[in-house]
Amino acid sequence: MIDMIEKEDPVISEEEAAQYDRQIRLWGLDAQKRLRGSRVLLVGLGGLGAEVAKNLILAGVKGLTLLDHEQVHASEESCRAQFLVPVTARGQNRARASLERAQNLNPMVEVHADSDRVEDKPDDFFLQFDAVCLTGCSRDLMVRVDQLCSQRNIKVFCGDVYGYYGYMFCNLGQEHNYVEEKPKLVKPTGNSNDGPEAKKAKVDPNETTMVKKTSSFCTLKEALEVDWTSEKAKAGLKRTPVDYFLLHVLLKFRTDKGRDPDPQSFAEDSQLLRQIRDDVLEALAVSGDLLSDDFTSYCFSEMSPVCAVVGGVLGQEVVKALSQRDPPHRNFFFFDGRKGNGVVDFFGPK
């Protein structure tokens, strides 16, 4: 993919140069050009989806497709949901309702809205994208899309926010190539007889060099199906973020109930969450103590600031992957909004 840059229009317009100035100064022109040539699919336009959409559109990708079959809920207080949907859009499809505001964020990006169910999309639908980002999807769907896409060198990202908690997962393929900028080592030149400054020009101390690197990722299936029964795995549990297990619980809730925990059914859903916790931890053969009852109070609804944090990290990972610059987070990011903790950890076959 590093070679892709030749296919793109080499000239960057004055308008782009002016608008993207502050980010070009950060990640460089090459990275910006790669972004400019990338198409991304974003599934789910809830709170997290809206944040990711904003971040990618502002970054200047070539195209972003918003895919969501859900309607704008009449019951949600319109001010709490997300900022792309106008208050008048109740009952409309969420992707279509988000389109106008999303497009206005950056007219230079091609933004499309699609109201189909992602489950109904044929395999080759996904092949037109360079990266796919799944939010609000069931575990099985994510596993399936991840499988399909990573085989074709399409970067896969998943993410969700549950109250104060959020996560991001990525699969950039078995061989993701990128560059990293390192400072150039200034070797002393000249004879040892010369004075300290010698009679030479001073090297610009700000010179850097680009180093090529590769990173390898596993599938979501592998990441979620880690075996905790081995002695080694058990020993590693102490250093393992419990968020990983919390994720299993929440994904199971979503699969079983077809929705996420709902504040309107707080009592019922809390109880169910605790039950699922017991089942999941038992099935994984880990201690029930890992997740205390606490968590149930704090995983309801998508909290806006948590969407902002997770959406920011996720958005930046998509940018990094598409621009092939800087080491990607491998392969999970977990955010706990109560503690302010954000960790990156790898789950999968060693």
Place this chain on the structure above:
Amino acid sequence: MVQLVGSLRKELADSLSTCKVLVVGAGGIGCELLKNLVLTGFKNIEVIDLDTIDVSNLNRQFLFQKKHVGKSKAQVAKESALQFCPTANITAYHDSIMNPDYNVEFFRKFVLVMNALDNRAARNHVNRMCLAADIPLIESGTAGYLGQVTVIKKGMTECYECQPKPTQKTFPGCTIRNTPSEPIHCIVWAKYLFNQLFGEEDADQEVSPDTADPEAAWKPEETAARATASEKDGDIKRVSTKDWARSTGYDPVKLFNKLFKDDIMYLLTMDKLWKKRKAPTPLDWHQLENSACPQEDSPVSGLKDQQVLGVWGHCQLFQQSVETLSSQLQEKGEGAELVWDKDDPPAMDFVTAASNLRMHIFSMNMKSRFDVKSMAGNIIPAIATTNAVIAGLIVLEGLKILSGELESCRTIFLNKCPNLRKKLLVPCILDPPSANCYVCTSKPEVTVKLNVHKTMVLSLQDRILKERFGMVAPDVQIEDGKGTILISSEEGETEANNSKFLSDFGIRNGSRLQVDDFLQDYTLLVNVLHTEELERDVEFEVVGEAPDKAPPPQTNQEEVNSITNGNKDSAQPSTSSKAPAEDDDIMIVDSDEEEGASSSSATAATSGTKRKHSDAETGEASTKRPRTDQLSAAAAPTDDDDDDIIALD
């Protein structure tokens, strides 16, 4: 039974709808913050920003569109936020938070103040106002990929000024005037030159060779002799650069030959300077003109600004910009002055040309306009995602405060890469107030070393009290038993004192000055320590900042981007007519492990001033660097402004 409204407990959700909060700044962090506040359920928000929208803001300040360029940030931010929450009650102020209208009473209206600023002067000021009003303040900053958030509560935590922050990096005069060794020195010189030719002439911004350079003298006695000689050397030296330029009609070739040939030849006569340094090579306009090759028209695949011109190209650029600027000056009329602005093309062209010509003379590789603009304009690279993360964290801290859970508040650092404990976001326990803070202790006191015979009252006011100690409108009384008023904040009252020296008022070693800023509700006792021995170019020193608290030596990247000798990040807001100083400070945390320059931590591990800081979870110590003023953002390959800043990559 727990009742939830969305994600929040009912009591908290209810308080959000009644409380009033203040957001200071509507830029990168501000836009994201406003959005988060509104979506979280905050109903009464006031937002203030003195700035207007620029096209370079649009990559991240998402409440603004192209059609809004030129309009008030606060106003447009409010209108855009109302679009997705029409029931929110938002008040916008297109104004400076340092305006005395926003007094302690104004601040007391709010239960929470959140900063989204880009300069230290305003931060110092809001810090003091929140201390005075005893309102919790959430402070934050971003630069490139890095960011941080912290909570300030009077009596409970450090205030913003508890830890000494490194002051703006400045370069010695002789480095700028005689012996530049880095591009930044040449760029600073070029900005000085701009002011000398077209702007406000400043005695501290001399561009001509410095004959009193101590390095130039073979014997120490020579330096003193040269110094007095240059003071006495009437005619030529006394004529101001501007007057001389005017006398030539701003002839670009004449200017060129003086600055890049004659002055360089003069420097060459100061041979001791070149004993161990490569000597500069003077340029001759006509020689360059004759040997210039026709420019190749290669297809531009990169940004036009990222091309590096040749010497003759810079000569032409110099000529064009001098002609444009001098006619601009003429149009403005008698006594007019231009103000340098990186977004003003001829001004930027001028600095690009002049600095590059000087770089070439001193055997440095020339730089593209893109890179020169970064350095000259103090541009901090900025992106949407970093601001989004930080703004999210701000609201989460805000919710803790409103729930009465202050003890769970944290300082949180956003790294570029996870640290060795796998953390990308690192929460740290807040420190208690510093016992020697000259702002938040009950009777703040400082000792300042200066020369009472050489320090003017105006300098005391502007350089020391305003710039260094962050006051906006100081009133100064001498503790001489008579309560002599040295400086009054009322305009005109003590103007006559401005050009007098401190000693003229009987101020001497051991004198004490009572300084009040009534707006900030702040009284500072200044002890005067008289000295005749200050370093060259140093007007005063604040005593009591022990070596171990001194700022860490900056890495090269930091130095380069630390920029201009100007007052960019002084305690005064920028005087540029356009956007305020493009800087921002951020505390960079380094976890206890060493990290390479390309990883998250800004500075390389050269700091001698790491403070142990407990990781909130594990209690492990993580080291924290003192707040650095400006750090370069992750260098772009071509390497090399903006709100929410500073961090190093």
